[in-house]
């Protein structure tokens with residue numbers, strides 16, 4: 001797809017984030033071409049995948065920095081390689097900022113990403129074959145919380161809790177009954193597609209009742225937790241994991257927060273248990289993103305993220321599109337397209353042609369498969385970073401509905417695409 005074929009003039013002014021354009025263009029024209037095309041795609045498209053965002057110039061500079069050249073197995077002041085004084089500085093900064101932002105006893109900032117962070121939790125807290133309980137994938141849970149195709153169901157015995165197929169909400173009585181029946185050693189709360197509040201205090205009570213450890217995975221809602229816009233799991237959970245590249249607006253990476261009693265076992269699980277050298281350029285960028293997240297402007301950003309998601313959901317409902325649970329409390333919306341007759345994959349692919357990016361997703365009680373589900377998952381973090389407010393989100397909802405109602409009609413798709421490009425030009429990305 002050529003996102004700018006009608007707008008050649010714009011191409012010349014973008015790409016300033018490519019640090020040394022000539023170097024990469026001359027060395028590797030093929031990679032440069034894809035990098036430039038991706039930059040254009042991001043400029044002229046609406047990013048609605050709830051786990052994506054646009055990092056700042058400072059974060060991107062840290063990711064693209066010389067820290068990528070360094071090896072630093074171990075932890076600050078206890079490394080297996082020399083020359084780590086600057087890595088010690090940035091890792092200590094990132095840890096202290098993470099502890100301060102989330103009020104945690106302990107933080108590990110080395111996991112390569114969200115899935116390895118969760119793997120480290122298993123390695124630290126469970127023995128192979130013990131029972132884990134998490135939210136089922138079709139209910140909105142993550143693969144690593146015990147879904148059948150994942151390591152977490154292969155090496156552990158897994159029990160999955162659903163959401164109510166009618167309301168789309170967690171039924172805490174059901175979670176409690178399942179926990180009493182199966183006596184898991186670890187219970188996960190957290191999701192990849194759940195638009196309502198997690199009552200972490202209730203999960204902690206259930207875990208305590210059955211003698212389980214409690215892990216909260218706040219990959220999606222970390223920013224809302226950090227800014228007080230979502231209940232905080234830190235006082236209740238043994239460990240809290242999160243990615244740093246979603247709402248938190250940092251590099252692709254992850255962190256594990258832990259109560260002091262688990263600090264040593266979490267650190268040992270990450271290194272040397274599972275990983276070798278940490279990605280120091282990512283650690284530097286995590287430090288920068290945590291500095292940004294501590295700024296009052298980030299709280300304002302997160303408030304707008306929620307307001308924007310609510311506006312998007314409301315407008316979709318007005319246009320007759322079913323929204324699971326009827327709305328959202330966070331940054332995410334799950335739209336159930338069953339009543340439109342348009343499968344989620346078809347909607348996703350047609351929206352792609354209109355420069356609107358989202359992903360097909362299962363909905364509670366889905367009759368279709370994970371490969372070809374009934375819904376689409378939408379989110380507001382990236383568009384809010386771009387500067388969109390409620391009015392623009394309503395425009396987005398109407399374009400979405402126009403495309404879903406007219407998947408066979410190329411004229412509508414073309415019209416929406418042109419309007420999308422015009423709006424994107426009014427809200428340029430910094431790069």
Ligand SMILES: Cc1ncc(COP(=O)(O)O)c(C=O)c1O
Nearest residue numbers: 113114115142191192217219243
């Ligand atoms: C709740 C949750 N946990 C963990 C992950 C895994 O993160 P990663 O893709 O970085 O491995 C995700 C990713 O979407 C997620 O949504």
